[in-house]
Amino acid sequence: MSFGYNISLLDPIHSFLKCETPDLWIEEAKKPSNLSAILSDHLVCELKAAQSAMYLIRRYAVDEQSGDALLQWLKPFEDFTYRQQGDWRLLAGLTLKKSMIPKSNSAYGQDLIDKMVLLIKEELHHFYQVLEIMHQFGVEYDKITSSRYARGLLRHVSTYEPNALIDKLICGAYIEARSCERFAKIAPLLPKEIGDFYLSLLRSEARHYQDYLTLAQEIAGEDINDRIAFFADVEAELILTPDDNFKFHSGIPA
Numbered sequence: 001m002s003f004g005y006n007i008s009l010l011d012p013i014h015s016f017l018k019c020e021t022p023d024l025w026i027e028e029a030k031k032p033s034n035l036s037a038i039l040s041d042h043l044v045c046e047l048k049a050a051q052s053a054m055y056l057i058r059r060y061a062v063d064e065q066s067g068d069a070l071l072q073w074l075k076p077f078e079d080f081t082y083r084q085q086g087d088w089r090l091l092a093g094l095t096l097k098k099s100m101i102p103k104s105n106s107a108y109g110q111d112l113i114d115k116m117v118l119l120i121k122e123e124l125h126h127f128y129q130v131l132e133i134m135h136q137f138g139v140e141y142d143k144i145t146s147s148r149y150a151r152g153l154l155r156h157v158s159t160y161e162p163n164a165l166i167d168k169l170i171c172g173a174y175i176e177a178r179s180c181e182r183f184a185k186i187a188p189l190l191p192k193e194i195g196d197f198y199l200s201l202l203r204s205e206a207r208h209y210q211d212y213l214t215l216a217q218e219i220a221g222e223d224i225n226d227r228i229a230f231f232a233d234v235e236a237e238l239i240l241t242p243d244d245n246f247k248f249h250s251g252i253p254a
């Protein structure tokens with residue numbers, strides 16, 4: 001039987017994460033009554049992934065002007081998600097022109113821009129693909145409350161540089177890795193079109209996790225394993241403790 005992806009893709013992710021998703025979360029996620037919650041939250045997660053990569057470029061790699069130009073790229077996606085404005089089908093054609101990609105004069109700045117621009121492109125494409133699936137399954141997007149997960153990780157970010165940047169990159173790696181692990185776990189339990197879509201996401205999300213980690217290591221220029229281990233514990237606690245707000249990244253359903 002073919003899974004449509006290489007199992008070894010998940011090996012580094014399983015060793016990076018301190019725990020696997022608990023069965024109780026999976027039981028909840030496969031309930032047809034939660035399909036709309038999963039898809040709506042997934043949609044928002046794709047946008048948030050693009051937004052946080054955009055934030056990193058603007059905060060760390062480019063001047064204000066090129067940062068603002070780049071920001072315009074996200075606006076129609078944000079208008080749709082937060083203000084219910086615009087036709088979702090038109091979002092498909094909104095790609096970034098090569099000339100809009102800013103340059104940085106530092107080596108790490110350029111690597112950050114290159115990796116993050118590619119990541120934003122892919123997340124916005126995923127965003128559109130989630131909308132297509134929602135349309136196909138008759139799921140209306142409804143504004144949803146935010147989950148504790150990303151907030152729970154980011155509140156441990158250092159307050160001084162360059163540690164703050166390194167911590168944010170490590171958090172990015174955890175969010176991507178957990179998403180990848182959960183996509184693989186629930187894919188076989190969801191309707192076939194959604195399962196196939198989730199499996200198709202594994203490859204890029206696994207690369208996103210790796211890109212964040214590589215950047216963190218490059219920028220730190222020293223061993224960051226202690227910091228990774230610290231966030232591994234924080235992340236596992238968010239996954240393994242009771243959480244009454246069922247979301248794509250929530251803890252054990254309370």
Ligand SMILES: [Fe+2]
Nearest residue numbers: 046122123126
């Ligand atoms: Fe994504």
Ligand SMILES: [Fe+2]
Nearest residue numbers: 049176205208
């Ligand atoms: Fe991603």
